[in-house]
Amino acid sequence: MAGxxxxxxxxWADHDRFDGILLGNSRPRSDDGIDLFAAAVFSVGRGEIWTxxxxxxxxxxxxxxxxxxxSRGMVLSQPIPRKECLSLQLFLIAIVLPxxxxxxxxxxxxxxxxxxxxxxxxxxAFNGKxxxxxxxxxxxxxxxxxxxxxxxxxxxxFVYPASYFSALWPANAVLLAALLLNPPRYWSVFLxxxxxxxxxxxxxxxxxxxxx
Amino acid sequence: xxxxxxYDCALRGSDGLSVRQFGAINGDLGNLRRSxxxxxxxxxxxxLMAWGWPLIQISVGYGSxxxxxxxxxxxxxxxxxxxxxxxxxxxxxxxxxxxxxxxSLKQWxxxxxxxxxxxxxxxxxxxxxxHALGNFPALLYIPLPFLLWAAVRLGLxxxxxxxxxxxxxxxLNALAGNGPFVSQLPADNIFGYxxx
Numbered sequence: 001m002a003g004x005x006x007x008x009x010x011x012w013a014d015h016d017r018f019d020g021i022l023l024g025n026s027r028p029r030s031d032d033g034i035d036l037f038a039a040a041v042f043s044v045g046r047g048e049i050w051t052x053x054x055x056x057x058x059x060x061x062x063x064x065x066x067x068x069x070x071s072r073g074m075v076l077s078q079p080i081p082r083k084e085c086l087s088l089q090l091f092l093i094a095i096v097l098p099x100x101x102x103x104x105x106x107x108x109x110x111x112x113x114x115x116x117x118x119x120x121x122x123x124x125a126f127n128g129k130x131x132x133x134x135x136x137x138x139x140x141x142x143x144x145x146x147x148x149x150x151x152x153x154x155x156x157x158f159v160y161p162a163s164y165f166s167a168l169w170p171a172n173a174v175l176l177a178a179l180l181l182n183p184p185r186y187w188s189v190f191l192x193x194x195x196x197x198x199x200x201x202x203x204x205x206x207x208x209x210x211x212x
Numbered sequence: 213x214x215x216x217x218x219y220d221c222a223l224r225g226s227d228g229l230s231v232r233q234f235g236a237i238n239g240d241l242g243n244l245r246r247s248x249x250x251x252x253x254x255x256x257x258x259x260l261m262a263w264g265w266p267l268i269q270i271s272v273g274y275g276s277x278x279x280x281x282x283x284x285x286x287x288x289x290x291x292x293x294x295x296x297x298x299x300x301x302x303x304x305x306x307x308x309x310x311x312x313x314x315x316s317l318k319q320w321x322x323x324x325x326x327x328x329x330x331x332x333x334x335x336x337x338x339x340x341x342x343h344a345l346g347n348f349p350a351l352l353y354i355p356l357p358f359l360l361w362a363a364v365r366l367g368l369x370x371x372x373x374x375x376x377x378x379x380x381x382x383x384l385n386a387l388a389g390n391g392p393f394v395s396q397l398p399a400d401n402i403f404g405y406x407x408x
Contacts, residue, residue, distance in 0.1 A: 086281075088386055088393040089288040091352075092379050095359065096295050097251065103363040103371045104247035104299075110367075111243075158383050167383050169289055170376070173297035180298070181305055 085167050137186055144178045145193040147171070152201035171197070241299045241368060254294050262286035296379060300372020311369060322365055326374055329358040334381045338391040352392060 151171035158167040175194040179187055241247055265286035266279040304311070333354040340351075355378055362374040385391045 085386070085393070086284055086288060088382065089292050091393070092375075092382065093288070093292055093295060095356070096292075096375055099359050099363045099371055099375065100251070100295065100299060100368065101244060101247055102360070103366075103368045104241065105244045106364050107367045108243050158387065166289060167386075168293055168379060170293040170297050172290055173293040174301060176294060177298050177301035177305070180302055 089167065137182075137189060140178070140182070141189050141193045144174060144190055145197045147174045148194050148197040149201050152197060153204070156201065171201075241302055247299065247368075250299070251295065254298075255291060258291045258294065259287055262290065292379070296375050297372055299368045300376075303367070304369045304372075308369070311367075319366065322361070323370060323373075326358050326362045326366070326370070327377055329361075330355050330374055330378045331381060333358065334378055335385070338382050338385040340390060 148171045151174055152169075155166045155169045155171055158169075171194075175190060178190045178194075182190065241250060262283050263286075266282035269282055270279070337351045337354050359371070359374060359378065362371045366374070382391065382393075386393050
């Protein structure tokens, strides 16, 4: 361990008093020989504040930096700090808006030159002779539940370390689309399905994190 | 978790009501006027409902004290997927079968080329170390021609798919510590954290 060299960082403090940033090219050890970084990696992964018990160091739970993945002193990944993530989101919104308007404009122009088509409802495939209304509603709700659940699992990979928010949460877009495509009298079914999927995905994610 | 679940449901419901109530869409977003109204309404409703998040955080004693920052988190995290995905899903649901039926081999090839171009240019640009982009910020615009191509040739559904791939790739690179949206040193991040 002592021979491992690389870039290390952490908060150097005297108990709870913040003293400064620890940066270095060698792996520091406490007086009693505990490897500070290894211990920090161990405990920060569980979201706790770790201390050596001496006055040498404390690794606060640094939500916006990566202390959870350190291997042989190399920083392998680095969660996006919150403010930088906001910049990234603004960048994406700034691009998607003009593109969306352009695509809508082009589609409008195409529609003008083509035969006017009939807009079919969301669950047109289930309607009418083949399936009853309740069955079609149930199938749609199940499909939305599955989309929301699996979407949430993907989304949770983008969660801000310091909050519950994900940088991108497409599962909500799925639910909103389902609401927009169905009459408000059926919304309770979709909201309930979304809530159940939300709770299941969240519990699974946080349990897996805590148990890691 | 209960709070966040209720909050999420309320947010979706209010957004849906807002858009429904004012008649922005009727199963069809492939229209410039309706798209503009949709964006305006969804932004306004999300911005309003986003205030609920900092209030929840304060009430449960979690999160930072910076209400403005929390509000921006709530707004942007919810608004971005609404803008990227919802029009694509709505249109795909109403016109999907027709679009697939009418799509020519050429259009499928275009879709593949666009996705490959977006992924390739995206990895090339957003996969770079953050300091590498410092001298060439124009590199950020490399994926734009592919997105323009998708918007013009593939419509809202194709654009949604393409943009989703682009957004995921950008985020994954940022999470891996690459790209222009990650500061150069972990020390910068820790200072930002301590000072925020």
